[in-house]
Amino acid sequence: MKNRNHVSKIGSSHIFKIIENALTDIPMFSLLQENGCLHAEVSDCEINKNTAAKILQTMHYIRILDERMVAAQRQGRISFYLACTGEEAAIIGSAAALLPQDMIMSQYREQGALAYRGFSTQEFMDQLFSNQRELNKGRQMPIHYGSKALNFMTISSPLGTQIPQASGYAYGQKMAGEPAVTICYFGEGAASEGDFHGGLNMAAVLNCPVIFFCRNNGYAISTPSEEQFAGDGIASRGIGYGVKTIRVDGNDALAVYVATLKAREIALQKQSPVLIEAMTYRLAAHSTSDDPSSYRPKEEESLWKHRDPIVRFSNWMKQKGWLDETAIANFTEHTKEQVLAALKEAENVAISGIDEIIEDVYDTPPWHLKQQLSDLKTHIAKYPKHYPRTSGRL
Known part of the structure; x- marks a missing residue:
């Protein structure tokens, strides 16, 4: 190969230097500072007021839903729950950049993407209580959502299975000539599964229009990222497989939205995969079966609480003159009432035969x-x- 012949002429000592430099300190795309101000070099960005308002509203909705359902699990009303507190910007900002025909393949913390597409509170509750109205007839454990109408593939428990499935589904979209892509969500822990490597390689070789979206939230349950891998995160792996790669500030909803817009454009127009690594932090426990105080310091959690993605995006909208604080207050109050009412209804619906x-x-x-x-x-x-x-x- 031409590149291989070129490298062989410059000597082995130079080869190691090139590889080391190529995979060190991959830059992170960001638009908003932690206070919500645009970075000095950024003048404007491509998002309209309605989309921004829906992103913020959905982030508030999911925060309320998560808080209520964690409490419901503690009360013994449901058996299990996974919150996405702290990761709302990564999930909802990316979902906002997609079109309805795009397929979403989720891991288990992407309820925000489903909510953005229009999954109702009652549908969430019916699934969490596994009653007979639930779309999968109550045969899945809680948080294993799915909706054919919303192009959201039903979640499965085994880690990473959706990654090669996403490559295959996107290949089918390509062969059918559909103007659509597939987005596949997973955490950095799932990137240690063999399915990650097989899925990325398949997509790269077959030129599948798929966006691999990695939420690097710092922990695979209790295992910190520095104990999972020695390389430069997950982005460096995309480069290794020949996949176009973007690293983005996962707590910056605006940057995530713009990055995913660009990734979708590349995936669709060039019929090729794109890997996005969103650098974020899981403020909540891994699940209601987890106690994060046993493996991470309170000081670390406190530091990331000051980087709340909802606060950052709200501050930016306020500076734009787009934030209606009264409307948000009314929305959150209505959502709390709606969630509680739907919960009470769902837990009294019979289960399937x-x-x-x-x-x-x-x-x-x-x-x-x-x-x-x-x-x-x-x-x-x-x-x-x-x-x-x-x-x-x-």
Whole structure:
């Protein structure tokens, strides 16, 4: 190859120097300072008032939803929850840059993207309570959202599975000539899975219009990033696979929005993948099963609380004259009431019949699933006190 022949002529000592310099200190794209002011070298940016208002409103909505549902889990009303506190700008800012026909493949902390697309509070609640109105018939654990109408692929628990799936789906969009891309969200911890490497390589080789969006929030549950990898974050891996790469300030909703707009343009026009690494921080626990105080200092959390993405974006909108504080106050108050009302309604809706467990897997349920269902019914009948919501519906 031409490049390989060129490198071989300059000597091995120079090769190591070139590689080291190429992957050190990848710059981070940012538009807003922590106080909400534009950086001195930035004059303006491509976003309209309505889009900015919807981003801010959705960030407030998700913050309220997360707070209420973490509390509901602590009360024993739902079994599990994952909050995205501190990461709202990365998720919602990127979702705002997409079009409705673009497919979203999520990990588990992207409820903000779904809310931005129009998923209702009642739909969130029906999923979290796994009742019979839930789109997947209540057969998923909480936070495993999905919506065919909103082009949001149903979340699956295994880490990283959505990454090669996104490459394949985007390849299908390309072959069908669709004016759409696929965005795939994951954390920096998921980038340690083999699926990450296979998915990126597939997309690069087949020129798939997919945006790989990595939320680098500093921790893979309790493992800090410096114990996960020695390289320069996740962006350097995109360069290694020949994927166009952007590192962005993940707490700057404006920068995330502009970066994702550009990534979508590249992915669609050049039919090629783009990797975005959003540098952010998870202020919340990894999940309601996690206690972050056992592995990270309070001083660190306090430092990042002062970098709240909602406050930063609000300050910028205020300087633009776009912030209606009365409207935001009314919206947040209404949202709190709406979330609580939807919660109370959803927890009183019946669950799906037990026979529906084996439906929608095959066209006709095979014998082994029928046998497993029969065994389950026998088990429930034997221990009815342990299954109060199902024992009478066998």
